[in-house]
Amino acid sequence: MSKLTNNEPSRNKWWTYLFYGSFLPFIGKGISYLLIGAPYIFVLGILYGAWVIYSVRSRPFKISKIVGNWGRLLMLYAMVRLVLVGVVFSVGGSVESAIVYQLTPMYYVISVVLFVLGYFIVRNKRLIFNARA
Amino acid sequence: MKRYLLKQCCSFIAVLPVIAFAIQEPAVSGGTIAYQKELISALTGKAAIDGGTTFLTQRSSPKERELTVQYLLGQLDKIGVSTSEHRYTTTNSNVFLDLFYAPVRGCNVVGELRATIKDRPYVILGAHYDTERGSPGAIDNATGIALLLAVVKKWARLKERRLNFKVVFFDQEEDDEIGSREYVKMLKKTGIEVHSVHVVDLIGWDADGDQTIALQSPPKKVADVYKTIGGQLGTAIEVFGGAASDNKSFLEHGYATVLVTDELEDMTPYYHSPNDVYDTVDFEYLALSSELVFRTLKALADE
Numbered sequence: 001m002s003k004l005t006n007n008e009p010s011r012n013k014w015w016t017y018l019f020y021g022s023f024l025p026f027i028g029k030g031i032s033y034l035l036i037g038a039p040y041i042f043v044l045g046i047l048y049g050a051w052v053i054y055s056v057r058s059r060p061f062k063i064s065k066i067v068g069n070w071g072r073l074l075m076l077y078a079m080v081r082l083v084l085v086g087v088v089f090s091v092g093g094s095v096e097s098a099i100v101y102q103l104t105p106m107y108y109v110i111s112v113v114l115f116v117l118g119y120f121i122v123r124n125k126r127l128i129f130n131a132r133a
Numbered sequence: 134m135k136r137y138l139l140k141q142c143c144s145f146i147a148v149l150p151v152i153a154f155a156i157q158e159p160a161v162s163g164g165t166i167a168y169q170k171e172l173i174s175a176l177t178g179k180a181a182i183d184g185g186t187t188f189l190t191q192r193s194s195p196k197e198r199e200l201t202v203q204y205l206l207g208q209l210d211k212i213g214v215s216t217s218e219h220r221y222t223t224t225n226s227n228v229f230l231d232l233f234y235a236p237v238r239g240c241n242v243v244g245e246l247r248a249t250i251k252d253r254p255y256v257i258l259g260a261h262y263d264t265e266r267g268s269p270g271a272i273d274n275a276t277g278i279a280l281l282l283a284v285v286k287k288w289a290r291l292k293e294r295r296l297n298f299k300v301v302f303f304d305q306e307e308d309d310e311i312g313s314r315e316y317v318k319m320l321k322k323t324g325i326e327v328h329s330v331h332v333v334d335l336i337g338w339d340a341d342g343d344q345t346i347a348l349q350s351p352p353k354k355v356a357d358v359y360k361t362i363g364g365q366l367g368t369a370i371e372v373f374g375g376a377a378s379d380n381k382s383f384l385e386h387g388y389a390t391v392l393v394t395d396e397l398e399d400m401t402p403y404y405h406s407p408n409d410v411y412d413t414v415d416f417e418y419l420a421l422s423s424e425l426v427f428r429t430l431k432a433l434a435d436e
Contacts, residue, residue, distance in 0.1 A: 029235075032235070032236060033224065033231060033236060035222075036222050036223060036224065036236055038224045038231065040228060040231075041231060041232065077233075080233065081233055084233055093265075093266065093267075093405075096225075096226065096308040096309070097193050097194075097263075097265075097266055097305070097307060097308055098225065098237040098305065098308050098311070099225070099230065099234060100266065101193075101194050101195055102234050102235060
């Protein structure tokens with residue numbers, strides 16, 4: 001029992017890092033679009049990030065709820081990515097080549113990784129930020 | 134004796150115009166046809182694009198388009214044209230796609246020949262080099278590329294060039310003209326004076342053999358010159374409205390633009406299909422169209 005208690009802070013720390021890390025692909029996407037004059041993804045990210053930071057600091061909601069929602073959002077995002085593949089292949093020739101040629105093996109890997117990440121964030125939402133509340 | 138010599142001289146002078154006509158360069162030269170056959174065979178996978186083992190079966194994926202870019206730069210270098218790459222990154226066609234996909238990347242290939250006199254505007258000659266997925270794109274639009282290269286080759290040989298000349302090979306025309314739209318954005322920022330823009334797309338099919346060439350939405354002055362030159366070459370010019378290719382990007386920004394293309398009622402039946410191959414190209418018609426564009430540009434420059 002004492003062993004379990006000793007390991008817990010370390011485990012929580014890693015889950016918290018993973019939670020932060022899950023924002024990185026979206027920060028990268030936001031910046032890449034910002035650089036070409038399309039700021040909406042970046043602005044959306046800033047607004048969501050600001051809301052998360054506010055929620056963590058001021059705790060108007062349970063932190064585990066905020067973390068869990070982010071995890072679910074990640075899973076939904078990954079699922080939409082995979083559903084879009086089906087849509088692209090069912091629509092066929094009329095889809096832009098610029099889209100079709102992005103459906104590389106890396107696209108599927110990223111989708112699956114995001115889904116798994118979202119799943120683990122939801123499952124371990126109480127460990128992130130030591131959010132037992 | 135004097136009378137005999139005089140008579141001989143007179144007869145010689147009399148036949149001079151006939152000799153001159155006989156040695157005059159024909160409207161369609163065998164050299165142009167051979168050159169364009171070589172280009173289109175490389176662009177459609179009939180021959181290796183790098184002279185080795187790389188064959189292009191289409192020009193649609195990022196890798197195939199990059200190979201085409203390098204090939205076009207090489208061809209322009211051979212002619213002695215100064216070259217540049219206009220690489221761009223832009224958004225997808227809507228915000229939803231941006232959320233799930235990376236930005237679109239492409240490259241327009243630009244060649245430039247300066248006028249031999251100062252302070253002259255630019256004439257832009259453009260054609261797209263990408264193809265629809267699954268199509269070798271012989272007529273759509275290796276023929277456009279071959280026309281441009283034949284014209285720029287002749288233009289480079291002129292002793293006096295009275296217009297600055299840009300030749301642009303556009304990327305991603307098959308994706309809502311992304312390449313030309315990005316090129317026009319860049320062109321507007323440079324603020325250079327543009328005399329006229331001539332876009333070439335689908336110019337290698339003439340099943341009815343009437344050698345009619347079509348112009349889409351040309352400014353009247355430009356159409357008149359095309360018609361005059363067409364008359365000299367013995368080809369009919371058909372004019373119709375709208376914007377169906379990269380000419381749309383230029384027309385939207387108010388540039389004097391014309392699309393040079395096949396006759397509307399006599400288009401390739403293999404459009405966007407795997408059968409749009411080398412063997413379907415009418416090279417005589419393509420060379421004639423090339424001559425029409427070259428002579429028209431020269432006439433416009435000399436005005």
